[in-house]
Amino acid sequence: MPPLRRLLLGLIAVAALACSAPERPPNLLLILADDLGWNDVGWHGGPIRTPRLDALAEGGVRFERFYSQPLCSATRASLLTGRYPMRQGLQMGVIRPWASYGLPLGERTLAEELRERGYRTAILGKWHLGFANDALLPTRRGFDHHYGHYTGAIGYETHRFLGGLDWHRDERSVLEVGYTTSLIADGAIRWLAEGDRERPFFLFVSFNAPHTPLQAPAGSEEEYAHIADERRRTYAAMVTALDAATGRILDFIEEDGLLDDTLVVFASDNGGEPSAGADNSPLRGGKSRSYEGGVRVPAFIYWRGRLPAGGAITVPVQVADLFPTLVTLAGRPPDPMLELDGRDLWPLLTGEADHLHETLLLELTRGRAALREGAGPYKLVVKRLDGEAERLELYDLDADPYETRDLARERGEVAARLRARLRAYQEQAADARWTSDERPPGGFRIPGVWSPRGLRAANPP
Template structure:
């Protein structure tokens, strides 16, 4: 019996050791939190030049990490979300514009999403906030796209207090309708904090927090807007809305600290597109244009990355980066499999963040809201093909506000960049859905 007992004991110890190692590997993976603010201007937050809105929690996080001064997204809500979760440009997914309520399309089902990839390596995956990538059939909704937990809304432009959009309730938990009272920004912050507090210590967490603040309709409890009563009415309301987002982010960070998770958490922050109604509601200074456009003000957003001891504090990166880059970067960082059937447009930007490396993009596609509106950045130069069809060329190093069109004086550069732009978009997918008529979403 003794030899048999020794064998059984050895087997048990090996099994326990294997389970321990698996738990240890999972626990060593970083927690990842993506904080996405809706329609925020480039210069709305203090860390990026804002002067009239107090954002102490956001600014503190930015100071603790590295600010990304040339970080690009898509010019509208849904395309940016699709780019983040797939690592692919609209030319691949067909998500150039907004997925409206009841639209019979969304992020294509053959896309391997970021939460799916992270779930494969042991992550708890949760979304608290705005989905906006399709809901007309169950398989397009968050819990079918890799998120193990969902809370918030499927669409944009819902009432902040009643959670109604176009006469219908747009508030869910685990993709099922949820009747609940409260200001959406506050509710999202509280639920995200609850997710953190409930997270097992031996499992890594991917928490995606896409706020609907500061998107229209412009609504905020008076306690937030009162400090800004001397600002013009719309600007004061937007300021209050951003203050509410800042407070919610402070609560999320506090939950991380209480749980002892902060030192092993990578926090990413950005807007989903340029500010809406720039100069009135938001501030994109010194950038030209705003939401929906391919000038810098529509696609270049305030952003940072923070991870104590891993990413330098108080630093800035001026290299051009894109939200598609987080997909391959996070897969490599977490040990998730990079193998998939669809090509990824994003590049690993970890060396840029941690070793002062150059951008991995020699040419960065900056696509607009339909197949005919697009731009390309190569180094400091940016070529635009706007709706007019007349090409524009700017040197962003000397003209960040895109005031001096150099296309006529730089014909060879235009020719070279146009050829590169055409090569990157020659196999572009058609539009996934109808063009939006306004910035309602």
């Protein structure tokens, strides 16, 4: 193990020992940004102001190689199940509002596991895991409370997608005035204030910011008037609004005397979209691609008094790891029958392990795939998967973190080894549910309200 990594893990281990047996399970606050770029947070040196997130990242442990999936629905499925989306048929595209499927009902969710362990549970904001029928709704998947939207993108002030209203509180549509980022924070604070303090909470704050449409709070772009590019200027204001909303939630938790008993995790669901104002530099690529800029995302874990300030984990971890980590902290490990792909992060945080994975599957679609080593430097990107002109790209991420030099020919034995591992994943994959229906299919009528009832009313069987 390199000396610097050993030192970082050792410092974390000393401070984390006190966390091994808390008096009761911690409160869990999970914050997910939507399409946030690698260089769009202050702790990575970016120019956008994120002071509240910076303070948490610097006061906790940063994950410098935290991997998502390339797109939204796939990451959310992996986060909430601890399993790769290819096992659920969700490895391609996103779940469209007119899709007849969602997160399979046979999957056990993080919220269900935590509720079984005595937690009260809520999701505030974006769902994006299907709502074709009532059984797919978040309030039927382990969450006691949901406030937010079901689809992938809505107007920040109108709360509508293609004209249909998509703003709900516990399965009831609501007409409200306000900017969604602020409303989500308001809803989180309201739920915390009204809850049973005798039970620990799991609060999943799933912001839709800074996903398109690019719409910032009124007057907020003035802070970034020096940015010439209009998209970048609006995007920057949206990120700063997300930062402020996060700060309001944390302020309430602290004022309520609960911050020392609350573990906070922050991540983005995938890399930023450069065409929508995001900046993933110096990483290559962006959203929807498996180069580092699309799947290596800003992330940290914070627990005041339990985890050391200024820590950093530099070995690869992934969004699926959050499921077993949080479930185990809640009192007992998940059932092995769940066959998770995620691994408990705690041994890494306490220095008991120096890596968790042999390989991490970053993408597996009908035409593309990518995986990287969990303890070694190599990453394989496959294009035209299983086609006659299949192309392998191999990168040494230690020597070449920005993926500028393809080593597939030079180190063919490494590429072949990783391709064989990828083939094993392919054999385990379910058929992808996605079809190329980026627009509503012919004859589909946009509902007045995006909900199971609204879909049935607009499109009767």
